[in-house]
Amino acid sequence: xxxxxxAPMTSHTEENYLKAIFKLAEKTAKAVSTNAIAAEMRTSxxxxxxxxxxxxxxxxxxxxxxxxxxxxxQGSQLATALxxxxxxxxxxxxxxxGFAWDEVHDLAEQLEHxxxxxxxxxxxxxxxxxxxxPHGDPIPDAEGRWAFRQQVALNTLQPGDKGVVTxxxxxxxxxxxxxxxLGLALGARLELLERYPYDQSVRIRTADxxxxxxxxxxxxxxxxxxx
Amino acid sequence: xxxxxxAPMTSHTEENYLKAIFKLAEKTAKAVSTNAIAAEMRTSxxxxxxxxxxxxxxxxxxxxxxxxxxxxxQGSQLATALxxxxxxxxxxxxxxxGFAWDEVHDLAEQLEHxxxxxxxxxxxxxxxxxxxxPHGDPIPDAEGRWAFRQQVALNTLQPGDKGVVTxxxxxxxxxxxxxxxLGLALGARLELLERYPYDQSVRIRTADxxxxxxxxxxxxxxxxxxx
DNA sequence: TGTTGTTTTTAGGGTGGTCTAAAAATAACG
DNA sequence: CGTTATTTTTAGACCACCCTAAAAACAACA
Ligand SMILES: [Mn+2]
Ligand SMILES: [Mn+2]
Ligand SMILES: [Mn+2]
Ligand SMILES: [Mn+2]
Numbered sequence: 001x002x003x004x005x006x007a008p009m010t011s012h013t014e015e016n017y018l019k020a021i022f023k024l025a026e027k028t029a030k031a032v033s034t035n036a037i038a039a040e041m042r043t044s045x046x047x048x049x050x051x052x053x054x055x056x057x058x059x060x061x062x063x064x065x066x067x068x069x070x071x072x073x074q075g076s077q078l079a080t081a082l083x084x085x086x087x088x089x090x091x092x093x094x095x096x097x098g099f100a101w102d103e104v105h106d107l108a109e110q111l112e113h114x115x116x117x118x119x120x121x122x123x124x125x126x127x128x129x130x131x132x133x134p135h136g137d138p139i140p141d142a143e144g145r146w147a148f149r150q151q152v153a154l155n156t157l158q159p160g161d162k163g164v165v166t167x168x169x170x171x172x173x174x175x176x177x178x179x180x181x182l183g184l185a186l187g188a189r190l191e192l193l194e195r196y197p198y199d200q201s202v203r204i205r206t207a208d209x210x211x212x213x214x215x216x217x218x219x220x221x222x223x224x225x226x227x
Numbered sequence: 228x229x230x231x232x233x234a235p236m237t238s239h240t241e242e243n244y245l246k247a248i249f250k251l252a253e254k255t256a257k258a259v260s261t262n263a264i265a266a267e268m269r270t271s272x273x274x275x276x277x278x279x280x281x282x283x284x285x286x287x288x289x290x291x292x293x294x295x296x297x298x299x300x301q302g303s304q305l306a307t308a309l310x311x312x313x314x315x316x317x318x319x320x321x322x323x324x325g326f327a328w329d330e331v332h333d334l335a336e337q338l339e340h341x342x343x344x345x346x347x348x349x350x351x352x353x354x355x356x357x358x359x360x361p362h363g364d365p366i367p368d369a370e371g372r373w374a375f376r377q378q379v380a381l382n383t384l385q386p387g388d389k390g391v392v393t394x395x396x397x398x399x400x401x402x403x404x405x406x407x408x409l410g411l412a413l414g415a416r417l418e419l420l421e422r423y424p425y426d427q428s429v430r431i432r433t434a435d436x437x438x439x440x441x442x443x444x445x446x447x448x449x450x451x452x453x454x
Numbered sequence: 455t456g457t458t459g460t461t462t463t464t465a466g467g468g469t470g471g472t473c474t475a476a477a478a479a480t481a482a483c484g
Numbered sequence: 485c486g487t488t489a490t491t492t493t494t495a496g497a498c499c500a501c502c503c504t505a506a507a508a509a510c511a512a513c514a
Contacts, residue, residue, distance in 0.1 A: 013501065034462055047502055049463055054500085066462060066509060097349040107343040114341075116334040122324040240471065261492055274472055276493055281470085293479060293492060 010058070012113045015082050017041065017051050018060060021071055022079035031068030080144045081120075086112040087133035088123050094134040095127065101134040101186075102176035135176075136167025136186050136223060152226065155202055155219030157192040163224035164189050170221040182212055184222070237285070239340045242309050244268065244278050245287060248298055249306035258295030307371040308347075313339040314360035315350050321361040322354065328361040328413075329403035362403075363394025363413050363450060379453065382429055382446030384419040390451035391416050397448040409439055411449070 020040040024032045038045045056063035060075035089111040093104040131147045138147045165188045189207040200216035247267040251259045265272045283290035287302035316338040320331040358374045365374045392415045416434040427443035
């Protein structure tokens with residue numbers, strides 16, 4: 001292709017890989033494995049190896065055969081910028097265009113790759129410099145700094161504890177729509193009434209007085225700030 | 228590639244070709260030539276021939292070797308939808324994010340390819356269903372219908388004629404910034420004072436009383452609605 | 455420590471998109 | 485109408501990204 005003139009330095013695909021590696025590195029602390037990336041990207045391990053060579057060539061990751069990968073400073077910055085864009089666009093889609101929180105991921109997945117000077121900062125300003133996206137995930141600022149939110153999984157609360165829903169661990173449409181159905185949106189206040197050790201489910205009361213029983217799965221995937 | 232599951236039916240590249248063909252077909256009425264497309268896309272004629280085969284295969288164009296191409300109904304609809312998206316995003320960038328009218332083309336060129344059900348219609352609603360983009364170009368509606376605007380090139384006016392700037396034929400940064408410098412934005416009122424046959428330049432008076440002499444080039448590229 | 459099972463890489467190939475150079479078809483003109 | 489100039493297509497190659505199947509490396513464990 002002779003490296004097209006104004007073509008961006010990193011392709012959509014490369015960016016998606018970087019984001020996946022960043023995400024995996026967050027959870028594991030150790031070097032990220034080829035298989036983990038393949039699972040995250042829903043692609044083959046062979047394709048991943050292929051891409052890892054390219055990313056290493058561009059010095060976006062540290063890569064040693066069979067030893068897994070880590071993002072370089074540059075790669076990390078790129079991934080952070082991408083997450084910033086992704087989450088800002090999600091805020092736009094929900095706050096300005098009126099999409100539901102379970103509808104925006106795929107669109108943001110595309111919008112995050114739009115390149116152009118000033119776009120992100122203008123978008124940020126337009127949205128009122130939000131610190132969290134529609135799923136409660138933090139939005140890094142222009143310098144890559146992350147806001148920290150004091151939150152725990154719902155099923156770590158004890159009976160009598162009160163809290164506010166601040167985020168979700170899962171982002172699937174099924175889970176988010178189920179929460180909608182239960183009337184549990186971001187910001188919802190609740191009190192934990194009882195814990196059932198048998199199946200790790202919990203009983204809660206919402207701000208409007210409804211009592212709900214939530215499975216272990218829901219309790220793990222819902223984050224709350226204890227108040 | 229085994230036709231990836233959720234991959235869109237048409238690639239970014241194919242969409243850009245369709246748009247280029249649509250644009251060229253508008254001006255020429257005859258079948259669009261390979262060379263014209265190559266020039267418009269800034270690519271080689273060989274690459275164009277290659278792509279024409281693919282587009283014909285997908286029945287987006289009618290293509291006969293050496294005979295040029297025409298969009299099929301389907302291709303035409305796709306191109307129209309793309310132009311709609313492009314221009315709506317331009318409105319967004321200017322009206323909502325505060326970009327200047329000469330800065331938005333490249334960004335819209337990327338944003339127009341974002342796919343997702345409901346996005347365009349929600350964007351349209353959010354923007355107040357605009358009928359024209361920041362350059363005065365008409366935005367087709369969801370059914371592909373175009374608004375018609377009664378406008379002529381500035382240099383067709385006669386002394387004494389008054390008008391309002393409604394659009395531009397050229398979209399280059401240089402031209403648009405020159406207009407900014409002259410204080411000639413969309414909606415600017417003006418009166419043609421005199422025509423100079425020697426070099427086809429014209430003298431005008433703006434709403435705020437300034438008198439300007441505009442070259443033939445500017446006179447050709449500025450559209451006005453006579454009032 | 456050798457064998458087995460898992461992970462990762464290589465080998466080989468495919469598609470979409472690009473290019474240059476050469477061949478073929480069409481258009482222009484004397 | 486034949487020759488020349490132009491346009492268009494083919495030939496052949498390259499890169500990014502993907503795949504499957506086989507080989508190689510590593511990890512686990514008896
Ligand atoms: Mn993405
Ligand atoms: Mn999110
Ligand atoms: Mn485009
Ligand atoms: Mn425009």
